[in-house]
Amino acid sequence: MKGVSLAHPITIVKGRNALLYDINGKEYVDFTSGIGVTSLGHANPELVKTVTEQLEKLWHTCFMVTNYPSCAELAEKLAKIAPGVSEKQVLFQNSGSEAVDNAIKIARQVTGRYYIVSYENSFHGRGAYGFALSATGKWKPYKVGFDPLPPGVELIPYPYCYRCPFKQEYPGCGLACLDYVKKWFINTRVPLERTAGFLIEVVQGEGGYVVAPLDYVRELKKFLEENNVLLIDDEVQAGWGRTGKLWAIENFGVEPDIMTTAKAIANGLPLSAVVGRKELMEKTHPGSFGGTYGGNPVSCAAALKVIEVMQRDRLPERAVELGEMVRKRLNELYEKYEIVGDVRGLGVMQAIELVKDRKTKEPASSETSKVIDKARDKGLLLLKAGLYHNVIRLHPPLTIEKEILEKGLDLLEESLKEVLKV
Template sequence: MTAIPQERRVVTAIPGPKSIELQARRTATVAGGVGSVLPVFTARAGGGIIEDVDGNRLIDFGSGIAVTSVGASAEAVVRRASAQLQDFTHTCFMVTPYEGYVEVCEALAELTPGDHAKKSALFNSGAEAVENAVKIARAHTKRQAVVVFDHGYHGRTNLTMALTAKNMPYKHGFGPFAPEVYRVPVAYGYRWPTGPENCGPEAAAQAIDQITKQIGPENVAAIIIEPVLGEGGFIEPAKGFLPAIVKFANDNGIVFVADEIQSGFCRTGQWFACEDEGVVPDLITTAKGIAGGLPLAAVTGRAEIMDAPHAGGLGGTYGGNPVACAGALGSIETMKEQDLNGRAKRIEEVMKGRLTAMQEKYDVIGDIRGRGAMIAIELVKDPATKEPDAAAAGALAKACHAEGLLVLTCGTYGNVLRFLPPLVIGEDLLNEGLDILEQAFARL
């Protein structure tokens, strides 16, 4: 494992000639529906740096969408996954099981909120985890309806497309979708008509009223929400909203599912974002940051709920692959040893300090939000009207990319810049990335 120098280096245009050549090969053989934020082809990555085939080194503010929290080649992940590769790559846990899967489930029982008895099932992707959480909740409650929220994102499979709020690019032209899915308002403080201070209780009351009138609580199997909404724009539900929804779920025998796929595993400065208001979910879905870049996902929850499906009712050929499980154990080891929750909080302190100073200079920054190393700015044409400015988000991202800083956009209106640096990024790189962003604002 060669350590990559932790310094930005731009030696060609971005993308460079070798990336352009590879892009031509890609266009010939890779389906057009698979997009890329930035068509630079990666040669190596580690720490806070992505090195491309042309020798450029980019500062990484994306972490492969919150996946490589421990870095893209963390020592413990590489060591454990390599050792597992030598032993065996696959048996299928449903054919002959292995210890790694059990160890990951033990770690999840220890780390997730609540001191009740917990069990887990392992899968490959976030969408699979969410889909299985719905299956488990339906088996447990013997009900069918599923409630989700405005601005939510839960995946790209048929059921999870139905759960996802945003049409383009996730749902457009791909219907019909799974039935018995209902969408209610979320507490989006920045855009709440009566202001952020009233948002939590008012949004909860609206959501509960709609569920009660339009579905009937006795028909609801599960309520699913991201404790910090990811793709929808890094929306932190206003205080009081999540506890009110959880109470309503508990009072009515509804399974409350926290979708922590993007926000989990130290990303927000806590093991899980729902801990912020003391929320204890019945089920929690995880993926992304769990295994240091190897494909793994999980549903973890109350033992009696997790045991509701019949034997053989949950599974999948690759679910809980042994190499991915080894990677997860290495990832968790790294998070504990390096106190990545503490690192995430420090990233928040640095980023919010710098971004607040930029907001004072540039009216286009309407809102700064998020927690830990899951921070975003919402861009608007006018702070008074809050009209979304997607063009500014696109232009800023492009300007950052040209200077060797990888940033991502998101949001229902496409007007949010999101920052997801690896939790192991050096503070010098973090500040240099913010310098590049500030210069992009000045030019814009």
Template sequence: MSTTTASLTQPTTTADVRAQYGPKLVTPLPGPKAARIVADDDRLISPSYTRSYPMVAKRGRGVRVEDVDGNEFLDFAAGIAVTSTGHCHPEVVKAIQDQAAELIHMSGTDFYYESLVTLSERLSAIAPMAGPHRFYYGNSGAEAVECALKVARYHTGRQHVIAFFGAFHGRTMGALSLTASKPQQRRRFAPLVPGVTHVRYPYAYRGCGDSQEEKDAFALECARYIEDRLFKTTLPPEEVAAIFVEPIQGEGGYVVAPTIFMQELRRICDKYGILLVADEVQSGAGRTGKWWAIQHTGVEPDIVCSAKGIASGMPLGICMTKAHVMDWKPGSHASTFGGNPVSIAAALTTMDILEREGIANAASIGEKMLERLRTWPAKHGIVGDVRGRGLMIGVEIVKNQHSKEAAGVWRDRIVELAFERGLLILGCGETSIRLAPPLILNEHEAAVALDIFEECVAMVEAEQK
């Protein structure tokens, strides 16, 4: 029996399908080699890293990752939404190998690479705003955000920026100043970059009733607070350079910004000469079934920040702007390693794969997964909300669906149980679980993963009775 669309709407995968496409565990977890490496890591590596479980990766292919003890896992974290074409896609590997044998580094800051131009032309063709465009290359999402913050201030001559509670934009000092996801990320690092004001993000599940009318009203209220309160009390609009927004909050809980909210932000920006910055570091590169999550809303940004999935795991951060915005002079901003030839080669091949199959597959498989997941709140009392687009899906765990009380401990228990059964998932926000597999995921792998996930949800639910 093959796994069909029906297998994604209910748990009907056979033992044969699970044996072929599911995890393959050969030792208790962690295995002996993994346990030794984790102990050494605890002794030598910065304790600031966050690890949800003792998974020590050795090799990966597609949606599967093998640890140092030979255990094979289904990877629904994808290196935090990075391995968009799967682990070690053969076309990406070949592009990296070919480029590494030709030229690894010369520094695009002081010299020229033809591939920088080639990638820029490719990105310009799929940008979510009208051209012409300009591009800056760094090494990470945080660097792309740093660039956006600096260029917004430089271009407008204004010092203030607006960001949202729940946002994660990175951990470098400028990006951290925009971040408002968890207190620990900011604790003991003050003073941060001044001039940042945070406002409420339209997290409808936590902020209003269940009807669409109530959700739309709440979304408008969140956006209009900027104009109706901030601009009339503490923040002169003519001194605001930019509004930074994630079209889908990542670390904040995989919360989707309503279209009406994004449209209202665009109206406010247009009215007051403010730049709209879309942080697509996690939601971009095809993950939502379109190149950029903001395209689902029909809103055009002035600046886009990208990284993570754009180069299938190679370090690359990109800040793209409308051409007239990036008007700074030589020396204003640069990066020694940003846009190195190997990362650019990986990005170009990644784009080929995503355009050929990955983006459409993310839309198709993601919708089938969501169709099944949306039945869970009726079946499982600890599942409060299911949301997402494409293969960027959040499942919120609660103690009670009526009170919506957060259940972070239960969420963490589900993540732990999934690991023990060979499924790699991660938490996000206070009490949600993210599903962000590679975009080349097939229906068999999706069905097996959802079966394991649902088994873990049911186990935690049973533990509370």
């Protein structure tokens, strides 16, 4: 089907930690992790064992039909490790989009308020054709031809300091984008007393690894709390250790009211969750949430093992260490090649934004595609991101061997050099 794009026209048959092998036996260093999913590596032996054991015991009963241990244990665990101090409860779904849809449903139902405020240049999903797509702040390709989308979701500018929509410089701007929300947006577009929640990725994933300033997130939380508006934190891409903390929002010292998680939660088996403050979750209407497959026993067993390994092997701390290695190399690329306009990220979630000219910041979109294609030929898989498809984002597994990480970074530089013919 033409509507589905393919980043790399190759067929992968096997994987081992950070390496993938195609049908011809060619080896690739994987800096995609299936879009930030296989954080514990491909064919992780501990996960293979856990999943096999669970398959032999129980595949499915449906969490709306009976209880089963892996689901209950995982809900308890997630409630415990979620950011902040409040008591939490959990709703399981299958994908990130469904988690976001349900987070919005919860926010609307329990507050009795209509509006959700989301961000330009965000991505919250497309699968469920619901609120997640409404809340996504990029028109092409995600929203093309799908109107009308569910109403009541309004977008505001993200604090994307490299391309500030207000043409200001951080920190001298005094958070002009938040000022706009407080003084203009809520008076002209969306009244706070009718707003259920603000939905934010504190590090935008598909948007190109844009990290919100620390004071922006803290000020936003304060403002929402003062006005009884919920903070909904989308951790689908940035969660699970990638930013150096288990949850990206922990880097900001802020507790969300509701959080969504998916992707790396079960290292590739379909699973997502909404984790909300118990006080809110207890107010939901009986029977108004659910789904046949959410919280599948096999996915839940895998997720329990993911949590055990993350904590035992201190993978968030490893993400800091790996991130420092990556950042050093990306900074060197910035020093050597004019095309690298910005280097940014948190932990091992690092990216470069390519531009034709550092002053005008004209996006180098076609060069970005060429670098990614060249890298694949050389045995490195990369992913694009960003509004203008000019960001190369790195998503290595958190278990990647350091030599393999360096090899991948060498291949990235070689590819850049060859495309630029320098």
